[in-house]
Amino acid sequence: MQTMLGKPALQYFGKLSRYLYKNGEPINIWVYSRNSSFSVIPKNGLLSPKITQRFYQNSSIQYQKDKNIYEPKENLEEKELSEGFLDESRLEIPEAGHNWEKSFFGLSSQPFSKEICDLLTAPLEVDDIEIKPDGILYLPEIKYRRILNKAFGPGGWGLAPRGNTNVTSKSVSREYALVCHGRLVSVARGEQTYFDPEGIATASEGCKSNALMRCCKDLGVASELWDPRYIRVFKRENCVEVFVENVLTKKRRKLWRRKEDKFSYPYKEV
Known part of the structure; x- marks a missing residue:
């Protein structure tokens, strides 16, 4: 990203971290907006003072000297979004509810009914399982939702974000809690x-x-998709590895x- 972002773009991207030069010294510029933030390092490093001035005129900017400007890109720490992609109103918890950002209410308190357990642990249909070109088996994410809807009913389960969204120059990650019938079931970080x-x-949706x-x-x-023996049998009976040619290259x-x-x-x- 080496062009100036106007206000609409800044409102979409949030707080953009840019490393520039001022008077020959590296500085770290943070561009703030109302929604979120993430860090990006320009590929060419040096931006002209004119562009820096235009940033200042179109955004709310504070800058400071950054002594670690020459640190390799892969070693830079993730910048955590202070607000996330959701509105802050999501933090308003009803009096009778639970703050699922922090609460572990109901975890391992009791098992679900036998009917629900049978639906959750039912063997997968062979036609539902897909295989990636590298040989990894997977179940499309929509089918996880169908299983949960069948077991708990639409509206009987949900994903509650825990913590803020972490956005690096290559990936997005965030921790979520799975809540079913009003109690926490599991916590995992998506990426x-x-x-x-x-x-x-x-x-961010793929992360969820x-x-x-x-x-x-x-x-x-x-x-089954994490059972090595099942994976070997399924691939032997339902999949094949073949040579292919890219018609372009x-x-x-x-x-x-x-x-x-x-x-x-x-x-x-071929």
Whole structure:
């Protein structure tokens, strides 16, 4: 990101950290807005004083000398969002409710009914399981939601964010609590990578779905997908590893697919 962001963009991206130079010295500039914050380091490091001045005119900025400007990008610590992507009104807790950001109410207090347990731990349908090209089995995130809706009913469960959203130059992560029938069941941190700052909002949703999948492991949902023996048998009976060629680059590699599926463009089997 090497161009100036106007106010609408700043309101979307939140507080943007930029490393610039002033009078020959590196400084760390924080651009504040009402919603959120994240850190990004410009690829070329040096931005002109003119751009710096335009930032100052269009945003609320404070800057300070940063002695660690030359630290490698991969060693920089994550910058935690002070507000997250949600409005602060989410912190208003009803008098009779629980603050699920901190509460562990109901954890391991009693098991769910046999009917609910049977729905949660039911064996997966073979047609529901997908395989990634690298050979990893997975269950689409929407099917985790269908299982929870079937077991607890729509509105009978929910994901409560715990803590703030962490956004680095490559990924988004946040901790969530799975609450079912009014009591906490599991806590897990979701994560999602992104390749363009404009995809941060989408990545935050992927982060939430990833946390849901991890929480569902504690309920026994889709537990087969973490069983090495089941994985080997499923891949042997339902999947195949084939050589494919990228029609654009002409490079060949081995990828996995289900036996009844075919690869789509730009890959073709050879």
